[in-house]
Amino acid sequence: MTLHAIEVFRDLEDGDIRFLKDLEKASKRFKWVPEDRLSIITEMPLQDARYRLSRLNEFELVERGVSKYAGYKILPSGFDVLAIWDLVNQDVLEAFGKALGVGKEADIYDALTPSEETVAVKFNRLGLTFTSVKKKRSYEPEREWIDASKSAAKKEFRVLKKIHPEVSVPEPVAQNRHVLVTGLIEGDELANVADIDLPEPVLDEILANVLDAYKLGVIHGDLSEHNVIIKPDGVVLIIDWPQWVSTNHDEANELLERDVNNILKYFRRKFGIERDLNETLKEIKS
Secondary structure, eight states: OHHHHHHHGGGOOHHHHHHHHHHHHHTTTOSSEEGGGHHHHHTOOHHHHHHHHHHHHHTTSEEEEESSSEEEEEOHHHHHHHHHHHHHHTTSOOEEEEEEEEOSSEEEEEEEOTTOOEEEEEEEOOTGGGTTHHHHSOOOOOOSHHHHHHHHHHHHHHHHHHHTTTSOOOOEEEEETTEEEEEOOOSEEGGGOOOOSSHHHHHHHHHHHHHHHHHTTEEOSSOSTTSEEEOTTSOEEEOOOTTOEETTSTTHHHHHHHHHHHHHHHHHHHHOOOOOHHHHHHHHHO
C-alpha cells in the first residue's frame, strides 16, 4: 500500500488533497462519512465534491460503502498520501527510493531530502495485531489502526528526540500522522549476523546504550536481537522504540529485566558469553 501512495501522489491536484483532508477530519466523527454530507463538510458544490470523490476513488485512496446510508472512508493509502504530501511540502522529503523492509507493523523506505541526504521513512501499520495494546503498553485508548499508528509514530519521535545522540539510535528528522522520518538505518539485524569476530565488545556496547537510555529515564520495552542493528562500521544502532516506557512506569523494572535478559540470552546461546542478569541490572540501575 505504501508503494501505491508513492506512485500516485505526484498525480494528485491541490483540490484532491484539500478534499482528502476534509474527509480525514470528518472521519473523526463518522466511520463512514455520509455521502450527502460531503458537500457541506468540504464546502464544495455537490458536483465538485463528486468529481473529487471520483478521482480519489480512481486512485484507490478512498472506499465507498453502503449499509444504512452511502458513505466514504479513507483507505490506508489515502493516509499515506496525506503524510507524504505534507512532508514534501514541508521540505522534509524530495523523492523516494527502495523499500528497506515491509512487515506486519511497519513499511520502511529510503528517501532523499531536498538537500540530497538519504533518510528512512517508516509507515506505521499497527492494524489488528494492535488490539491488545492497552493491556501492554502506555498508549492512549485508540480504536482505529490509524490512530494507534499515529500514537506510535508520535511516541517514537518523542523518545528519539529525548535520547539522541546520547544513545545510539536513528536521528529523528520529522513525524507526520503515522509516518516517522529518521536518519538512514544501514546495517544488518544482530539476529541476521552470522558471526562476529569480537562479540563481547558488541554486547558491552549494547548494554552501554541500555544504561545511557536508563540514565535519561527511558527503557526500550521490547529490546531483542531483532532491533539491534550492526552498522557497516561495526557500531551498534538500537531501533524500534514505540514501546518505550519511562523509568517511573509501574512495570519499568520488569520491562528492563526482560530487555536485558533477551540480549544476554541471545549472546549466551549464539556466542557462549555468560553474564549474570542480576549483576548486569544492578550496574544499569546504580
